[in-house]
Amino acid sequence: MAVSVTNIGVWMLFILGSGNLIIADNVEHRLGWLEELAAKVETTVDTNIDQLGKIDQRLHRLQHGATQEKVKLRRATDPVIGFDTQLHLRAAGSHLHNQQALIFNHVRTNQGGAYNAANDSLESLASTVDAIAVANGEELKTTEDNMDEKMKQYHKEIMSINRRASHHNQIGFYVRLTNSSSGADHVTKVQPVKFDFVITNQGGGYNEAHGKFTCPVNGLYQFATTIPSAARAIIDCGLVKNDHLLARLHGNTKGYDQASQVLVIECAAGDKVWVRHLHGTHDSGRISTHYEWATFSGHLIAAL
Structure with missing residues (x-):
């Protein structure tokens, strides 16, 4: 029994020791994982700081570039006039006469050539500014005159185009x-x-020698015709475009029977439209010419 108790004690000590070893190992593993995580976080922070630094540098470059562009624009649009001079008494003489103009004889900067050491600098600058103003005024006046002349030319061209377009639309017979x-x-x-x-015959499209209308321009056209049969006659005709039959007219009752057609068709410039005798069944080939019954007309609805 004593041996059993001793064995039990040994086993308990072993189990407790193993448990402590397992706990220690888990703690060490967790500490290692935390250290690795901290290293990753530190690396990420360093990377973000570096990227923010690059972004800040790029922003400064853009701001500097914008400032330089503003300077270039101002230089391009504004006349650059200025001067910086000094008075050297030894060179000019140590004594000044009464009411003598003070001449600054050492010119360090003379942007625009306004300053003249032999004259009063303010008067020279004023005359230069006046000359620039006059030149700019003359240039502006010349530009305005050129614009007016161009506007007149554009107006004439627009009127000419409108007249040509109006002429094209005035087609009919x-x-x-x-x-x-x-x-x-x-x-x-x-x-x-x-x-x-x-x-x-507005536009000259119809030719009475051939009985055909030639379309002057591309467009949408309307055509109409009425064909009456003569006394005791039957007539059979058709409205034709380029030898293609579009519509048929048949005066079937013997004695002044009228057949009419109205069509709206698209035509190209050069297309021909006319009324053709078809010579149908029992056709006599006789059309009545009493009272202006037999007519043919057409007009351009819209150019295409």
Whole structure:
């Protein structure tokens, strides 16, 4: 039993000693981690201080650069005039006469050439300033005159452009078919209807010899036509652009049946628009010319 108690005591001492060793090891490990963390924090602080120092230096350089730019700008815009002189009595003489002007004979700075040692410096400076003012005034007057002349030229160019644009927008025609005394006109099969009586031809786009309208400019155009059949006749026509049929007109009832079309189309400069006889079924090829019924018109809505 005594041996058991002794063993128990030894084991307790061993356990307690081991526990102390473990605690000591944990404490040492934590101290090492804290020291490592402190070193990292110190390094980060040093890095931040260095970066702040660089930023501060850059800010000072920018401020200095801005100051230098202001100085350059002031020098460029303001006339630099100034002088710094000294009076050397030995060179000028030790005695001054009554009412004699005091001449500073040693010139150290004479920016702008205003000071003249042979004359009164203030009068010389004033005359120089007056000369600069006069020169600047003359230059300003010349600049204003040039600007006025340029404005007049720009105004003339704008007026010319407006006139040309207005001329381009003044495009239109209105024509009728009246070339038959018998009251009916025979049109050729599958050929343009030649409206011979020109009432309006602003821009000169319509050609009565061919019966076609040529678009002078790119734009949006409106065209309209009315084709009446003659007495006891049927007529079949179409509105054509560059040989492409856009719309058909058919006077179907025998005796003065009118067919009309109104179109709004986009055309390019040089496109041709006309009315063509289509020669359909039972077509007589006769268009009535009574009472100005047969008409063809068009105009530019807007240039594109």
